Every structure is written in structure tokens, then in C-alpha cells.
Amino acid sequence: MNELDALPLTTPSAAVVLYGLLILSVIASAWMLRKRRQALAILAVLAVVCGALAYLIIGVIINPWPGEIESVNYALFAAVVFTVGAACVRWWAVVPALICILACVGITNVQFQMYPTAGDLTAPPASVSMSYEEFSHLKKAPVQDDQPAGALVTLPAHGAVSDFPARDAIAYVPPGYFMHPRTKLPVIVLMAGNPGQPDQWFNSGDADRAAADFAAQHHGLAPIVISVDATATFTGNPVCADGPNYKVMTYLTQDVPKLIKDSFRVNPDTQTWTIGGLSYGGTCSLQVITNHPEVYGHFLDFSGQIEPTLGNRADTVREIFGGNEAAFVATNPADLLKAHAHDGRYAHINGKFIAGEDDKEAVAALTTMNELTQAAGMDTTYESVPGGHTYQVWRAALAMTFDWAAQQGGVK
Template identity: 30%
Template sequence: MASVAAWQWFYAIHITRGWFPILCWTLVAIGLAVLVAAQAQRGRRRVLARQCVVAIVCGLVGGAAAWFVSDGIVLFGVELGWDVIVACAVGFLLLGFFVAAAVGTHGWRRVVAIVMVPLTLLATGVRVNAIYGEYQTIGSLVDYSPYPHISTLHVSLDTVSVDAWAKQVASGEVTPEKEGRLLSVDIPNPASKFRARKGLVWLPPAALAKRPPKLPVMVMLAGQPGSPTRFFTASDTIDDLTKYANEHDGLAPIVVSPDQNTASSRNSLCSDTTRWGKAETYLTRDVPDWIRANLPVSRDPADWTIGGFSQGGTCSTQLGPNHPELYGNVLAVDGEIAPTDGNVEQMVEGYFGGDRAAYERQVPVNALRAHAPSKQTMVLAAGEKDTTSVANIATIGDAAEQAGWTVVRIKVKDAGHDWRAVNEAFAVALPWLCDRMGLDVGDMSRHGSGTDERQREERRMQERAGIEVQQ
């Protein structure tokens, strides 16, 4: 038991904030100060000067290389952002100094310099990760999932309406719990045979009742590389959902994060392909079928949202327009203009067996035009430092508006292609979407009324510091 507790403590260590990143950079600073001080005396100043020159050259070369990979050839499909470029430049500068010190010194100084090399690599990696917010804990690095399986919990399908639930809470007939539950789940794949990893499901307090209300659904996808666990562990999603539920009688959407890629290193394009299998069929048949059969959910497409970050955001702008019978709403953050893994010719051959039309069907603007007109809703967000994504939401948003969609575009200030953009966008989009999906049951009725309430939520979005809302 003690060993299990020790591993749980180790996996729970935060690597984006708190003592761990502080410790890493403190040790690097101490090592740097010791080596500089030890060589600052007469007789070694020229050696120290040469080490500093090497460090500066390495920093400039490293920063230029990071810029070239990010903005020059856009190797990863998105710009890394200047915060990352500067972090890489500083990391290369320090590495250059320590490597030069290891070569140019002897004895204990060389030992210190050698030890500083892997420590600097670790500290730089921690800093870059903190900018993105991708891995929050040590456990997330190995996709550690401590969440119990949904089979350990009885989820009732004996439901009431949302309005009836609100009346029961108001009368004191039922008292919702204060917290929801995050559970792991194996979503079967009878239609697709897609080899998905375990998914995660967040159930709001109302869903844990003996007679829960029929709740809306959010199917949310992490990016690539990534996993279903990442959508919850890298973001503030659960905090936002819990806050909303506590302000609304335990009501909040049921959030399901399925696997769309089968592995972190793969990109399924969220499509039915010859390369990785039928991801689209899995996400549009197997996942919805399982949700409807096992969770207390509404069956109205207006109550269903598909969304995600990065590649997950791209998927949502493909699947939402292509499947209006399933998803009435889309919430995409920092998505691409089209599914991407190599150039178009490579994808057409490698994924679609040479069928160009099959690929073009997955391009969001094409999907929007093909299914126009539509009364669906789309919330598009991008970090302002991710200029490519900002341009993408403008293009996709324009196409959606032309197709009849209600569109909200959010630009997150001081954010890039990172989870901060997700956190800010989700925090403002959640109450607005919940309002449209009928969870704010005060004086409004389902889908289409409550204009004053909706306008209030829209004003709240526009007034939130740190974002710019465009409609």
C-alpha cells in the first residue's frame, strides 16, 4: 500500500507550476553561477569568455532553428509562437555554455558542467510544456489514468425532464451532489471496428441521481499527439463544469472524450481511411450509440456538441457539418483549415486510396457548403499568437455563416496554440452553449426562447477580460 501511495504521489506532481519547475530552474541557475564564479578569477577569464561566445552563438542558432521550424516551414502544421522560440533559444544558450564548460574545464567543474546538460534539457522541456500546458503532471507524461471504470457506478436511465428536475430541486425533493464524477470507459466499436483507446466520461451531479434529467452532451476531442485523458487533465474543463453545475442545481452537460486516433503518434484525420480505420464511423455511430444506450442524455441534436483542441478542433469542424443529424453545435479551438498529415497528395493516396473526393468531403468549408443551409451553431476560438489559427477561424466562420450557421468567433489574448486558449474559450462558451441547450431553466423555454437570457450570456462573453468576441 505504501508503494502504491508513493507512485500516486509521484504521478500527481505538477510540472507546469509549483515547486517542480522552480526547483529545475533554481538548480540550473546555481550551476551557472558556480561555473561562472569559479572561472572569473585571473587566468581563466579568457576561457570563460570563449564559453560565453559559444553560448551566445548556440542561443542564436537555436532560436533561428526554432523559428525556421515554427514559422519557416511550419513543420508541425502550426506556429510554435514566440514564447516557445525564446524558450528554445535560452535553452540552447545554456546548453552551449555548459557543453563548452565541460570541454574546457577539469575536475569538479567538469562534473558540474556535465550534470547541468541533462538538467538544462529537462528545465527547457518543462518551460516549453508549461507554455502549451499539454502535460500537467508527471503521470500525464505516461498517460496515467487513475479514474475508476464507469462499471463501478450505477447510472440510472430512468429520467425526468430538465424542467421537472429544477422543480424537484427547488422544492427540496432532491438535493444534487456537489461534485461530478470522472470515469474511464471502453466504448465498443461494432460498426467501425476502430481500435480506440479507453475514453473518459464526466458525469455532472444531476446525472448521479436516482432519476436524473435528460442532459445535453459534449463530445470533446484532445489534439494529436494526445489522448482522451489529456482533454481533462490539460485543461480547466472540470473546474468550469463543476462551477456551472453548482450554480444550476447540479445541471451541466455530460462530457465524453473518446479516442479518435488509436495512438498518440497517429492522426486518423477523423475519417474512414485505409490507413488507420473507420474513425468517422466510430465517432458518429459507435460513440453516439453507446452514449444514448448508457447515459441519461437528450436525443435532440440541438443538445449535442462536438468540439476539441487542435486536431480535435479540426475534427469537430469536419464532423459537425457532415453530421447535422447528430451534432447541433460545434466548439473548436485552434483547429486547422483542413485535416492534415503531410500534403494533400500524400493524404489522398495514403489515407483515401487515391479518392480525392473522399478527402475533399472532410475539408470543413466543403462540408459546410455541402450541407447548407443549416441552423447549427459554431463557436470558433484561437489564441491571438497563433496567427494561422486566427486566419482559420475567420475562413471557416465565414463559410459557416454563409451556410446559415450561428457563429461566434473568439480570439484569446496572450495565448497561442495552447491549452490556455482552450481554458479561456471553454469558460466563456460553456454557459452560452448550455443556455442554448436548455440548461438555464429560469424564465426561458427550450431552444428558441429566452432571448433576454441569451443576450445576457452574449454580453458576459464580450465583457470577459482576456478575450475578444466576434459575431
């Protein structure tokens, strides 16, 4: 079982196997339709058309996730359309169709590095999951393997002031919360990417494991780590602004702090808190810090972009800011940092920028942003780690910065 758990799922060798299975599944599906040539031809054309339409609509026209989708994914979609269609024509072709679907899932995992090994698919949790109602009735830390453990709490998080239709937040509460009832803990607020959802920071980002490891070395104490929604939907991209549809900035700067203070025993001084995120969430964290430096005192920007975007500035200004370029500039981090380079507005802020070495766009963006934040008086650093725009990078980034964020909040 240990050998099976160690089976790599995201290495180049794993990718070769998965692509091989994908190709074989398509060939097998085509072979099973060899006597139904008309159906074979129709399915081949349909698959190509579906892949091309997906690219045109998602990759060009809508482009909801700039730079996030590799072109090969449209070919994967076409392969799924073809093999599933073959299974509809010949029921026994369901086997290659299933193999194709599983191969595509595996290839997506290789791209985003969500589960590096087979063991990660079934790894025991680092915390005990529960609803907020269950958490509110706890008198002592939950137990896992006969030891006090952290609680992973799901709580409703709709914006009271902003009316932002946020999905449920997920919070890790360390065992020391119960063991040291007089201690008010600092907070790390995290945001996922786009596409994304709050639980990804725990399912793929191992945020609870990083917190649990820290707590194990600090008498059960660690910051409360809460992953909040900043997009409203899995595929949404409101560019972390107060736009025509959603008031994301108001949600993150007013609703989220109040939600956390009302729900948990925390240090009420939000200047001890850290806000951070990956990709879209990283960009958003810097937007929050530069627009509202009076709220959070520290930030983590992992693989963020040079500016909030729907793909290009013209579309962003038109769709989110009503065509008002000045309104965009007034909230854009780079412009704000330049405007306040000498007035000390950001002198109390510190933060970390981290990008994957192979993520050229993020490397360029965060190198520039680090120079701008330093010029504006912030205490910031930039580092790169092995990997691309994937959870391989974001897991490592959080593990690298967790001690630092905890220390900013007074847990040493």
C-alpha cells in the same frame, strides 16, 4: 504555501529562468568533462546530430503535427542528449542532467501553458475519479470535502462498428445526475489535439472544473462532458476521416453516440449534443458537423485548421484518400459548406470558433471558416482571446462557451 502556489510557471520571466537553467546545465556538464576532451567533442557532435536528425525526421519528413512543434524544441532535445551523455561519462554530472531535463519540461509547459502556476501542479481535483465499474454501482453522488461532487469516469471506448482502437474515454458526470434521477442530460463531446490523449481535456483543459462551476450554479446539473479519442495513438494523425487504417468518422458519428447512450442516462436526441475540440480536435469537430449534420447539433472549434491535413493537401490526398482528390473534396468542410450554401442542409447547426490572438494560422483559418458556415446558413460566431496555440486559450475558450453549450442542450 499560498505564495508558493502562486508562483508563475508560464510567464516570460519564468521562461527566462528556465532557459538560464538550461544553458547553465549544459555549461556545467561541459565543465565536468573538461579533462575528457575526446568524450566532450563526441558528445557535442552527437547532440548536434541528434537534434538535426530529430528536426529532419519529425519536422520535415514525417511532420505528424504541422505547426505544432517550435524549432527550439529540437535544440532542447540536443541539450538533453548532451547532458545525459555527460552523466554517462561522469556520474556526478547527473545533477546538471536532471536540471536540464526539468528545465526542458518547464519550457514545454511555457509553450503549451498546461500548468500556469505551481499550485496547478497540486490543485485539488474538481471531481472524484473512478472506473466505469465503480460508477455503475453508485447510488448517490460521490462526496468531496463533505459536498456532493461530480464523477470523473474512465470507460473503455473501442469502436464496435468502426473497429477503431480508441483509447479509454474520460467522462465528467455532474452530481445532479444522481440528485435528479429523472433528468436526462445533454452531452458535450470533446477531442484533444495531435499529439494528445483524452485525459488532457481534464488534466490541462480544466473541463471538469468548468462543468463543476456550472453545476454549482444550476442545482448540480450540467451536461455530461466526455473526452474521446480521435487519433488512436498519442502521435497519430488520421485526419478525422474514414481512411485506410482507421474509420474515425464512423467512430465519432456511430460508435461514440451509442457508447454514451449505453453508458449514461442522457437525452437520446443527439441534436441537443455539442461536439468540440482543440487544434486537431477542433478541425475534427467541424468535419463531423459538415459531413454528418444529422448527428450533433452544435460544435466548438478551438484553434482548428482550415482543412484536415498531414502537412499539405497532396500528402493528405495520397495517404488518406488513395490519391483521389474528389474523395477529399467530398469530405472537406470548406468544400461542403460551399456546395450546400443555399440548400439549407446546415440551417439547424450552430457553433463557436475561438482562436488565440497570437495564433495567426488559427485566426486566419477560423475567420474564413466562420464566414463559410454563416454563408451556409449556420448560426456561428468567431472570437479571439489572449494567447497562442496553447491551453491558456483552450481553457478560456471552454469556460466562455460552456454556458452556451449547456443551454443548447436545455440546461439553463
